[in-house]
Amino acid sequence: AQTTAIQELLLSCSVLEQIDFAACDALRKTEGSAALLRYCAANDLFLSQDARYPNSYRLHPLFRKFLAQQLHESSQHTLKSLHLSASEHFLHHNQLFKAYNHALQSNDAEHAAKIVDDNIVMFFEASDDPAWRLVEQLPRHVLNRYPRILLGQAWSMLHLWKFETAK
Numbered sequence: 120a121q122t123t124a125i126q127e128l129l130l131s132c133s134v135l136e137q138i139d140f141a142a143c144d145a146l147r148k149t150e151g152s153a154a155l156l157r158y159c160a161a162n163d164l165f166l167s168q169d170a171r172y173p174n175s176y177r178l179h180p181l182f183r184k185f186l187a188q189q190l191h192e193s194s195q196h197t198l199k200s201l202h203l204s205a206s207e208h209f210l211h212h213n214q215l216f217k218a219y220n221h222a223l224q225s226n227d228a229e230h231a232a233k234i235v236d237d238n239i240v241m242f243f244e245a246s247d248d249p250a251w252r253l254v255e256q257l258p259r260h261v262l263n264r265y266p267r268i269l270l271g272q273a274w275s276m277l278h279l280w281k282f283e284t285a286k
Contacts, residue, residue, distance in 0.1 A: 121164070128155045129164065129178070133186035134201045134221070137169060138176045145208035146201055199225045210234060215242050219253060228261045236265045243271045251275050 121129075131146045132138045143152035156176050159166040165182035169175040178186070190198050202225035210218035215238050222231035235242050235254060243250045251272055254262070262268060276284045 124155060125159065125164070128152065129159065129166075130186055130190050131201055132156075133178060133183050133190060134198070134205055134224070136177070137172070138166075138178070139172070140174050141212075142205065142208050146204050148204070199227075203227065203230070206230065206234070213241075216249070216253065223256060228258050232257055232261050232265050232268065235268050235271075239267050239271045243275045 128143065128147065132143050134146070135142055138156065140153040140156065143156060144150050153174070156166065160168055160176060165179040166176050167179070169177050190201075202221045206218045206221035206225065206227075208218075209215075209221060215234060219231050219234050219242075222228075222234055235250075254268055254272055257268075276282075
């Protein structure tokens with residue numbers, strides 16, 4: 120029973136765990152998400168303000184899952200586009216792990232690998248072990264085209280004294 124703008128906002132933001140004004144605007148490719156998010160929160164549309172961050176919201180987990188399922192069933196192209204937009208937004212804001220994860224969720228392993236390759240030092244410096252695990256999610260045929268990633272993986276394993284894994 121909501122307006123098209125509210126429905127579109129909620130569907131678009133269902134790909135985000137934490138919804139902030141800038142991310143929401145980036146996914147919707149328009150401004151004005153702040154007012155809509157505040158409206159949704161004020162009218163009990165399963166959206167609540169994140170206590171830790173004043174301009175950030177979260178969808179109720181079950182409602183988010185429902186919206187994600189609706190999006191998945193209605194348009195794979197839209198879902199992929201939203202994840203790619205989220206990836207670009209987070210990349211622009213140096214949130215590499217979020218950018219990487221959204222690239223993978225869009226089924227664009229090449230884009231995910233490029234994020235790591237372009238930011239190899241920051242990616243592995245931020246956290247060796249989790250970064251290594253994330254890179255392991257890339258298909259081997261994609262990973263083999265990025266020798267710096269393989270080198271970064273090996274270096275992080277050597278740094279953690281995991282010599283056999285580094286081999």
